[in-house]
Amino acid sequence: MAQSDQAGGTAASNILGNVSALGRELAQSAKLIAEVRDEEVEIGTAPKEEVWRSDKIVLYRYKAATERKLETPLLIVFSLVGRYTIVDLQEDRSMVRNLLKLGIDIFVIDWGSPSRADRYLTMSDYINDYLDGAVEAVKQASGASQVNLLGICEGGTFSLCYAALHPQNVENLILMVTPVDFHARDGSEPLSHGLINLWTQNLAGEDIDEMMDVHGVMSGELMAYVFTSMNPVRNTLKYNLDLLDVTDDKKKFLNFLRMEKWIADRPHHPGEVAKQWVKDLYQNNCLVVNKLLLDSQRVELPNVTMPVLNIYARDDHIIPTAMTRGLGKYIGTKDYTELELPAGHMGIFVSGKTQSVLAKSLADWLFAHQKP
């Protein structure tokens, strides 16, 4: 009897919990958001110092966490579509902090916030000028004669072009979730994969020219809309139902907000860069046929003769794996390695599943490839 009463009491208690209105939980999540302070959702907090600047571009060097174990410094080049802070989103989800602990000297480029005033900047300006200037600054600050270049997404494509045009400056090249063959498909991709390819190829070149002429930039808001549309229903539920799952756990709640903070901060793409990116690459796939021109310089992928590590995400819906996995056959090096990680496009940096694997694999490869 007593046991039955107890069981009944527990059931009643559970039911009381279950029957509480959805609205009450939504109100609770709204209250939590209202109470949270901005400093609680800081991102990119690993200590660093500015070492070089040109126009809006800033080069930072992270403070060492331990004795340096690799002579050649690592320069991280992120995409213009988002912020480099994803590589150091929070203390326990940080590729940068994990690499610092392994004794690697790390620099990162912050592309800043391009506006319409930067509409005439070209891919050549970014690659042959700003990136080259950053490489020289890294060499000067570290005393090294070359850098290990790590490019991510669009920053990976920029890094690949840089390595082809300035191979003498690059000891090793690491690419992460990097588009190379913009027309590649493997035929078995989920519906959500490759939509950017479909949508950009749906436009005429003149549409892109006219759009950039009128707007001056590819706006961050437009890119955000494109990314949202790639997972449309999930994103409509994110700010109410997803929040319900984290409102009773402050740590998870703050993790959710940090990611949202990163997502919400989308810089504009300078108009000329956007034109080249969409027309020369997404539409005409110039890179893999060695027809991409930066000013008058042709990017010849066979000139990439240094060791290359290509890391891609198995569930990447933005850069489907076929877009990046074919790189080996286009470049000049025989020392080409691919590493697949079980994550999505940006999940590769913040997923719990990749935290223990990514930095270690990357560091192991770098140690194995350092020059004597």
Add this chain to the structure above:
Amino acid sequence: MAEANYLKMMTDFWETAGKSASEAQKDLFQQFTSRFAATFPLAAMPAGAVGPNKAGEAFSELLKSLMALPEAVKAATDQSKLSDKKTAELLQKIMNPQEWLSVSGYTDQSVRQLVEGPKFADIGQLEAKFAALFKAWTDLRTRALEQSTLQLKAYAKAAQDFTGKLRELAKDKPLESRAQLVGLWVDVANRHLLEAQRSPEYLENQRELLRASTSFKRAQTELSDYYGEAFGIPTRAEIDDLTRTVADLKREVRADQRRRRRQGSDVVDRRNSHGSI
């Protein structure tokens, strides 16, 4: 929540305690499905609307038919002896087309941000420019409505598919958690939305919507430039010319800095090789 409501919920719960959870869920979903079928005339959806009026009518009609959906869910929920009110509320929420429209709202928002600038009231009475701007605005709204209609049609198909799946599950293997329910909806609806977004109809609309937003922005700029010239304010084209000049000059400065840096390196290299220059 008032105490009385808790008591009512508890009473409801004990009243249905003799029934299995699967029966309760089956009851809910059967009622929901029958009401859904009665209140949701998929056949009434117009296709291929052209022009602002037709696009507006098509959108309004579709939205009006869909707005009955949350009420149908509520009615089904009220009449069922369902113990899990939260699941019922959740169903009402995710079946609400206003929630779905937040997706097309993104379109409106991003398009608004693309074309932000002086509002009509600020422009004055420059008839020709104003008319061009108004036409561009009408075209843009038409395309945006067409896109919203295509998205709502996809959601409507998803909702129908979703209820069918729920009915099947209620027979054999009722869902056990809110997460499963949400997961099922996301899978089903995402698939329908993505299929729609890959369709030729959607791709054509997307292309035209983008062109319309560009034309609208251009019409807006031409109007503001007219005022600019009249009142001695730099026009967009003049500012762009200046921007290009500055960009070219800065490019030259950076190239010069690069040359000097490399010459400096050469000097250092020669000093290192020979001990002195």
